[in-house]
Amino acid sequence: MSNSPLFLKALSGERTERPPIWMMRQAGRILPEYRALRASLSGFKELVETPELAAEATCQPIDRLGVDAAIVFSDILTVPEGLGLPYEMIPGFGPKFPKTIESPADLDKLVGPQDAADSLEYVYGAVAASVKRLNGRVPLIGFAGAPWTIFCYMIEGQGSKTFSKARKWLMQEPVASQRLLNLIADTTAIYLKAQIAAGAQAVQLFDSWAGVLSPKLYHEFALPASRRTLAQLSDEQTPRILFAKGASHSMGLVEEADAYGVDWTTPAASARAAYGDLTVLQGNLDPAALYGTPENVSTEVNAMLKDFGPHHIANLGHGLYPDTQLPAVEAFVETVKAFRYADAAAFAK
Numbered sequence: 001m002s003n004s005p006l007f008l009k010a011l012s013g014e015r016t017e018r019p020p021i022w023m024m025r026q027a028g029r030i031l032p033e034y035r036a037l038r039a040s041l042s043g044f045k046e047l048v049e050t051p052e053l054a055a056e057a058t059c060q061p062i063d064r065l066g067v068d069a070a071i072v073f074s075d076i077l078t079v080p081e082g083l084g085l086p087y088e089m090i091p092g093f094g095p096k097f098p099k100t101i102e103s104p105a106d107l108d109k110l111v112g113p114q115d116a117a118d119s120l121e122y123v124y125g126a127v128a129a130s131v132k133r134l135n136g137r138v139p140l141i142g143f144a145g146a147p148w149t150i151f152c153y154m155i156e157g158q159g160s161k162t163f164s165k166a167r168k169w170l171m172q173e174p175v176a177s178q179r180l181l182n183l184i185a186d187t188t189a190i191y192l193k194a195q196i197a198a199g200a201q202a203v204q205l206f207d208s209w210a211g212v213l214s215p216k217l218y219h220e221f222a223l224p225a226s227r228r229t230l231a232q233l234s235d236e237q238t239p240r241i242l243f244a245k246g247a248s249h250s251m252g253l254v255e256e257a258d259a260y261g262v263d264w265t266t267p268a269a270s271a272r273a274a275y276g277d278l279t280v281l282q283g284n285l286d287p288a289a290l291y292g293t294p295e296n297v298s299t300e301v302n303a304m305l306k307d308f309g310p311h312h313i314a315n316l317g318h319g320l321y322p323d324t325q326l327p328a329v330e331a332f333v334e335t336v337k338a339f340r341y342a343d344a345a346a347f348a349k
């Protein structure tokens with residue numbers, strides 16, 4: 001048994017006495033101290049772009065909730081900005097890009113991968129400042145959006161229920177789509193390597209909008225682009241987590257990650273059937289389960305932990321919703337921390 005932190009132990013495939021826990025979107029959103037920090041500033045981007053402030057937001061859930069990993073406070077939209085499409089974060093609306101990709105000719109105006117990644121120095125600063133402030137308490141996760149999800153924002157310029165404009169591009173401009181996905185994939189690989197160099201001990205790729213694609217288009221475009229990014233990180237000795245929300249039809253098709261996120265619509269048994277018992281899986285509590293009472297949360301969480309069995313990282317099946325109440329979140333964390341595989345009848349060998 002190594003002395004490495006629980007989260008890294010689990011990611012490396014070692015058996016642990018309980019699963020580690022962290023929550024997607026744990027930095028910010030639900031914490032009053034995050035809202036206070038945010039209210040003292042001009043906006044979201046000031047927080048993302050000022051390493052000391054980002055580090056403060058990164059550490060808030062560690063101080064408050066006692067989770068086993070931190071995720072750097074940043075956003076997936078830094079990469080499109082680096083590529084030449086700046087974003088605005090509009091309160092009550094979400095992200096908005098004043099400029100988008102409208103035609104294949106627009107691709108010629110974008111920045112190249114190395115220059116794009118080099119322009120995101122403030123993110124590497126946020127990683128380094130977060131590691132320093134964490135002071136060894138828990139490992140730090142770096143992250144990026146997966147190429148398809150970033151492609152969606154670069155074409156649409158804002159959120160969408162269907163991302164039909166982005167899907168129209170795949171149909172009508174397949175060659176230009178491929179070119180843009182490759183550009184994003186290569187930029188993202190350099191970007192994640194730089195986060196690792198700055199101290200990130202694991203990285204996660206968020207393919208939040210994988211679920212709007214048919215399996216065919218997912219296989220043709222999104223999946224190869226994610227693999228292209230992940231493959232470029234294979235020499236880094238840093239675990240890679242892929243979270244492709246809504247793509248459970250394709251579980252088991254990517255080999256380049258060290259752990260796979262499972263969304264809440266996917267039964268643990270289906271994920272285990274697709275990936276096997278030894279693959280590290282992360283997830284998948286329904287974020288809406290946290291609207292239940294702490295007792296209900298605890299029951300649901302224990303059932304989830306038994307369903308996944310070992311080689312599991314406890315998490316949600318997508319990010320925390322902003323109106324989630326703290327007692328439910330605390331019940332999630334406490335239930336996971338009290339769990340022991342050895343006590344769970346199904347695993348007592």
Ligand code: CP3
Pocket residue numbers: 023024025026027028029038044071072073074075076077089093094095143159206208318319
């Ligand atoms: O996990 C963490 O808490 C780390 C920080 C983090 C943020 N965004 C901070 C943030 C992470 C990992 C993200 C990822 C992200 N950003 C994703 C992928 C994960 C997912 O939820 O699917 C996506 C799609 C985005 C794009 C984005 N950023 C949207 C759609 C919005 C607006 C609505 C929202 O989700 O809150 C943001 C803003 C944003 N990013 C906030 C935070 C804390 C809220 C902004 C604020 O405080 O004003």
